Amino acid sequence: MPKVAIVGYGQTKFSKEDLKIEKVLMDSTKNLFDNTSNLSQDDIDAVLVSTNNNSKYLSAILSESTGIQPKIAHSIESLCNSGTNAIVSAYSYISSGLADVVLISGAERYDSPGQVLEWDQLRGEFKHPIFWASIFSKSYKRKFSITDEDLALVSVKNHKQSIKNPNALFQKAITVEDVINSRKLTDDLRLLDCSSPCTGGASILLSSETICKNFTDQPIWISGIGQKTTSASFTKNPAFDEMESTKQAARCAFNMSKRNPEQIDVMEVHDAFSVCEPMAIESLGFANHGKGLEVVKDSFLSENPKINPRGGLIGSGHPLGATGIAQTIEIVQQIQSKADKRQVDKADIGLIHNMSAGATSSTVLILEK
Amino acid sequence: MPKVAIVGYGQTKFSKEDLKIEKVLMDSTKNLFDNTSNLSQDDIDAVLVSTNNNSKYLSAILSESTGIQPKIAHSIESLCNSGTNAIVSAYSYISSGLADVVLISGAERYDSPGQVLEWDQLRGEFKHPIFWASIFSKSYKRKFSITDEDLALVSVKNHKQSIKNPNALFQKAITVEDVINSRKLTDDLRLLDCSSPCTGGASILLSSETICKNFTDQPIWISGIGQKTTSASFTKNPAFDEMESTKQAARCAFNMSKRNPEQIDVMEVHDAFSVCEPMAIESLGFANHGKGLEVVKDSFLSENPKINPRGGLIGSGHPLGATGIAQTIEIVQQIQSKADKRQVDKADIGLIHNMSAGATSSTVLILEK
Numbered sequence: 033m034p035k036v037a038i039v040g041y042g043q044t045k046f047s048k049e050d051l052k053i054e055k056v057l058m059d060s061t062k063n064l065f066d067n068t069s070n071l072s073q074d075d076i077d078a079v080l081v082s083t084n085n086n087s088k089y090l091s092a093i094l095s096e097s098t099g100i101q102p103k104i105a106h107s108i109e110s111l112c113n114s115g116t117n118a119i120v121s122a123y124s125y126i127s128s129g130l131a132d133v134v135l136i137s138g139a140e141r142y143d144s145p146g147q148v149l150e151w152d153q154l155r156g157e158f159k160h161p162i163f164w165a166s167i168f169s170k171s172y173k174r175k176f177s178i179t180d181e182d183l184a185l186v187s188v189k190n191h192k193q194s195i196k197n198p199n200a201l202f203q204k205a206i207t208v209e210d211v212i213n214s215r216k217l218t219d220d221l222r223l224l225d226c227s228s229p230c231t232g233g234a235s236i237l238l239s240s241e242t243i244c245k246n247f248t249d250q251p252i253w254i255s256g257i258g259q260k261t262t263s264a265s266f267t268k269n270p271a272f273d274e275m276e277s278t279k280q281a282a283r284c285a286f287n288m289s290k291r292n293p294e295q296i297d298v299m300e301v302h303d304a305f306s307v308c309e310p311m312a313i314e315s316l317g318f319a320n321h322g323k324g325l326e327v328v329k330d331s332f333l334s335e336n337p338k339i340n341p342r343g344g345l346i347g348s349g350h351p352l353g354a355t356g357i358a359q360t361i362e363i364v365q366q367i368q369s370k371a372d373k374r375q376v377d378k379a380d381i382g383l384i385h386n387m388s389a390g391a392t393s394s395t396v397l398i399l400e401k
Numbered sequence: 402m403p404k405v406a407i408v409g410y411g412q413t414k415f416s417k418e419d420l421k422i423e424k425v426l427m428d429s430t431k432n433l434f435d436n437t438s439n440l441s442q443d444d445i446d447a448v449l450v451s452t453n454n455n456s457k458y459l460s461a462i463l464s465e466s467t468g469i470q471p472k473i474a475h476s477i478e479s480l481c482n483s484g485t486n487a488i489v490s491a492y493s494y495i496s497s498g499l500a501d502v503v504l505i506s507g508a509e510r511y512d513s514p515g516q517v518l519e520w521d522q523l524r525g526e527f528k529h530p531i532f533w534a535s536i537f538s539k540s541y542k543r544k545f546s547i548t549d550e551d552l553a554l555v556s557v558k559n560h561k562q563s564i565k566n567p568n569a570l571f572q573k574a575i576t577v578e579d580v581i582n583s584r585k586l587t588d589d590l591r592l593l594d595c596s597s598p599c600t601g602g603a604s605i606l607l608s609s610e611t612i613c614k615n616f617t618d619q620p621i622w623i624s625g626i627g628q629k630t631t632s633a634s635f636t637k638n639p640a641f642d643e644m645e646s647t648k649q650a651a652r653c654a655f656n657m658s659k660r661n662p663e664q665i666d667v668m669e670v671h672d673a674f675s676v677c678e679p680m681a682i683e684s685l686g687f688a689n690h691g692k693g694l695e696v697v698k699d700s701f702l703s704e705n706p707k708i709n710p711r712g713g714l715i716g717s718g719h720p721l722g723a724t725g726i727a728q729t730i731e732i733v734q735q736i737q738s739k740a741d742k743r744q745v746d747k748a749d750i751g752l753i754h755n756m757s758a759g760a761t762s763s764t765v766l767i768l769e770k
Contacts, residue, residue, distance in 0.1 A: 033497065033498050079630075084457055086455045086514065087519065088453055088478060088480055088514065088515050088519075089478075089479065089480045089518075089633055089757065089758060091479065091630070092479070092630050092632070092633035092757070092758070092761060092762055093633040095630055095632075095633070096632045096633045096634060096637065101629070101630060101631055101632075102629075102630050103627075103628045103629055103630075103650075103653070104486070104489065104628050105479060105486075105628075105630040105762060106477050106478060106479035106483065106486040106490075107476075107477070107478040107479065108475050108476070108477060109457060109458075109475060109476040109478070110458065110460065110461070110474060110475035110476065111457055111458045114475065117473070117474075117475040120473065120499070121475075121490055121493070121494075123497070123499075124490070124493040124494045124496075124497040124499050125490075125493045126497075127493075127496075127497035127498070127499075128402065128492070128493040128496035128497040129402050129496070130489070130492075130493050130496075130626065145455065145457065146457050149458075150456065150457075257499065258472075259472045259473050259474075260470070260471075260472055261448075261460070261461050261464055261470060261471050261472075261474040262470055263461065263464075263465045263470075264458055264461035264462040264464070264465045265465060268465065281472075284472070388458065388461070389458060389461070392461060393461055393474060
């Protein structure tokens with residue numbers, strides 16, 4: 033299969049600002065052009081927009097606003113993992129030969145309609161993601177005798193990291209006490225256990241092997257791809273203390289890349305809520321079931337926190353359609369040794385985990401030099 | 402490049418019914434399963450939904466409702482050509498090796514939000530497609546001394562054809578007088594010059610060459626793909642009497658398939674309004690500029706009307722996200738000699754033309770045995 037590289041990226045600061053979706057898309061795309069040497073509008077064969085915004089024809093609008101006349105142009109939506117779905121789609125356009133260069137721009141507003149899970153009638157009144165996260169938290173805590181204070185460490189770690197990320201929504205260290213004393217939203221979740229919806233954009237440029245050197249001397253290769261949708265309804269999850277779709281996606285990505293968990297130097301995992309980080313670490317194969325928090329603790333104490341170095345969703349904010357792309361950009365910057373204060377030692381191989389709707393679907397990507 | 406075949410299809414009747422989008426998706430998918438021998442849920446690697454509906458996570462919802470657990474699952478939107486964008490995306494997933502079998506389901510409700518063009522501020526009050534269609538009609542009529550009666554023939558022909566299409570919204574023959582006497586919407590457009598938004602679904606199954614024979618003994622190959630987005634704003638069109646994006650998409654599709662217009666036996670063109678049919682015929686290369694209506698007349702008088710045999714958008718109705726898929730199904734059925742009363746003689750090679758927003762973007766596909 034022809035190789036596909038990531039050759040450019042751009043971002044906006046994540047905020048609570050009331051910006052039009054078109055502006056967010058354009059700002060991160062402009063930043064990508066500013067960052068990418070030799071890229072001209074004519075190079076771009078496809079423009080994909082990743083968002084949950086209700087506006088239509090956004091790929092054509094972004095193309096016109098930025099002077100691109102692409103062959104392929106459409107939006108992609110799959111709630112919180114729209115971004116990595118768009119990356120896999122771009123990979124396939126290039127790998128199939130239909131495109132040489134694909135621009136993906138992910139954007140969301142703080143009031144995204146993707147935050148309410150309208151379809152799942154079994155949820156009754158409980159249509160907000162905090163309800164599935166509460167069920168995960170209660171199940172995980174009960175099964176492994178874990179306390180609220182244990183889980184709070186995820187948020188403390190990710191807030192600590194996000195201070196080193198200039199694009200992050202949160203720029204303030206917090207303590208376990210701050211988490212425990214923050215507003216209680218459900219029996220098992222406090223405000224600081226949750227990622228925050230926000231306004232933000234992240235754009236990324238993918239290219240075929242033949243021309244990638246036109247744009248960068250540090251192409252980063254997508255060596256592993258795994259995706260799985262087990263259901264749409266949370267109550268169809270086979271268990272509430274692990275992520276089945278993540279397990280299957282990880283298996284597929286490791287197979288394709290011929291890598292194993294021991295070889296991963298740095299990773300972004302989808303910490304939509306504090307409990308998600310240890311659960312994801314386990315389901316990805318980095319810890320035994322129930323032992324994910326030990327890896328979180330190691331990362332917290334380390335000089336080189338290899339898990340969620342940009343602060344994860346909890347520290348960076350969660351603009352749904354941009355999140356998977358922002359996660360991927362972080363791993364690209366780490367492998368390129370361009371992650372500034374967040375830089376992890378010897379980050380040669382990295383992993384991205386991005387999921388939707390209580391881990392009913394997951395994407396896992398593996399990137400390397 | 403590995404070959405990709407269309408190996409199954411399903412549809413609902415197009416109507417003005419007030420059905421949930423999930424039901425429309427499921428009904429045409431169920432019809433596809435009923436039509437496709439040996440297809441089991443486990444065969445399907447990817448589920449793509451094509452729609453302008455505002456509901457999120459529809460690919461996961463459709464997957465769960467139909468018992469599929471796909472690897473890849475997301476929605477695709479590009480207004481009226483969402484359907485062919487989804488087909489090209491599916492092609493790339495298979496051609497790249499990420500999937501062997503892809504199910505695409507397109508669906509729309511009669512009240513689709515894709516019918517109002519919110520983004521184009523230059524339109525001022527004129528956000529409905531009838532306004533760009535009026536500009537096309539006025540320009541085309543003036544430049545080539547064409548009358549309202551001449552254009553009305555498109556609608557007469559397509560209503561005549563749709564009687565032979567059991568899924569079509571309209572099942573009644575009309576005359577040129579009926580068109581002229583129908584409600585005047587703008588100076589240049591009457592109600593019967595327009596396609597009608599409606600509720601409908603169309604699903605299609607694509608497969609790799611290696612396993613296509615599991616599902617059908619008549620695989621139909623996608624031999625040509627062309628896509629182009631020139632702008633989002635109608636006023637950026639270089640001319641109002643031709644379709645620039647269609648010209649470029651056609652050139653690319655003919656190049657890829659190594660075919661030329663003389664070899665096309667049957668075609669579906671995007672007659673969102675009566676004027677669009679002759680303009681598309683010209684921009685696709687089937688007639689000189691200003692001579693498209695002669696081809697329409699030939700098709701009207703022929704025993705084997707090779708243009709829009711299912712009745713086009715005007716006769717069949719236009720459920721946005723389903724339209725490009727329904728067009729493609731028609732050409733597949735024609736090439737398989739399964740188009741019943743609509744069957745065109747010796748239909749070995751067919752073409753699909755699907756566009757959005759005043760031909761600011763177009764897709765052209767070429768299919769063959």
